[in-house]
Amino acid sequence: MNAGFRFLYLNFYAGLLLLSGAAAAAVPLYRITALFLFIQIPAALFCLYQSARIFSVWPDKKRRYEKLLERNKAEWEEHSFRPYMISPCGRLLVKAVLSDLNRKEEYRNLKQYIPSLRNQIKLNCRTEKTVVYINKDIK
Numbered sequence: 809m810n811a812g813f814r815f816l817y818l819n820f821y822a823g824l825l826l827l828s829g830a831a832a833a834a835v836p837l838y839r840i841t842a843l844f845l846f847i848q849i850p851a852a853l854f855c856l857y858q859s860a861r862i863f864s865v866w867p868d869k870k871r872r873y874e875k876l877l878e879r880n881k882a883e884w885e886e887h888s889f890r891p892y893m894i895s896p897c898g899r900l901l902v903k904a905v906l907s908d909l910n911r912k913e914e915y916r917n918l919k920q921y922i923p924s925l926r927n928q929i930k931l932n933c934r935t936e937k938t939v940v941y942i943n944k945d946i947k
Contacts, residue, residue, distance in 0.1 A: 814904065817900060818873075818897070818901060818904060819866065819897075820900060821862060821896055822859045822863045825855045826856065828855045829852045829853070829855030829859060830852075830856075832848060832852035832855060833848070833856075869897075872892075873904065873905060876888060876889070876892070876901070876902075876905045877908060881909065886914070886917065886918065889902050889905075889921070893921035893922050894923060894928075902918060903915060
C-alpha cells in the first residue's frame with residue numbers, strides 16, 4: 809500500500825474530525841442568534857484540537873504498524889492485536905496490518921476483543937492510581 813493512501817486510511821478519524829470542526833466553524837449560526845456562538849465555537853475548537861492530536865501521533869502509528877507486522881509475519885499471535893482493538897483508530901491499524909499479512913479473515917476473530925460501549929464507559933470514566941517506580945540502582 810502506498811504511503812499517502814496509508815496515511816489517509818490510518819488517519820481517517822482525524823480527517824473526519826477536521827472536516828467536522830471546519831463545518832462547525834463555517835455554519836453561520838450567529839445569524840439566528842448570537843447565543844449559538846457559545847456552542848459553535850467550543851464544538852469547532854474541540855473537533856480541531858482532537859484532530860490535531862490524532863494527526864500528531866503519526867510517527868507512533870508507523871512504529872506500531874511495523875512492530876505488529878514484524879511480530880506476526882513469522883508466527884500468528886492473536887493476542888498481540890488485543891490492545892489495538894479498543895479504539896477505532898487502533899482497529900484501522902489492525903485492518904491495515906492484516907491486509908498486508910494477507911489475513912483479512914482473521915479480523916472476524918479479533919472482533920471479540922472490542923469492548924462493549926458499557927465497558928468502555930466504565931473504563932474511561934474511572935480514576936486510575938498512578939505508581940511511579942524509581943530504580944535507585946540505575947545512574
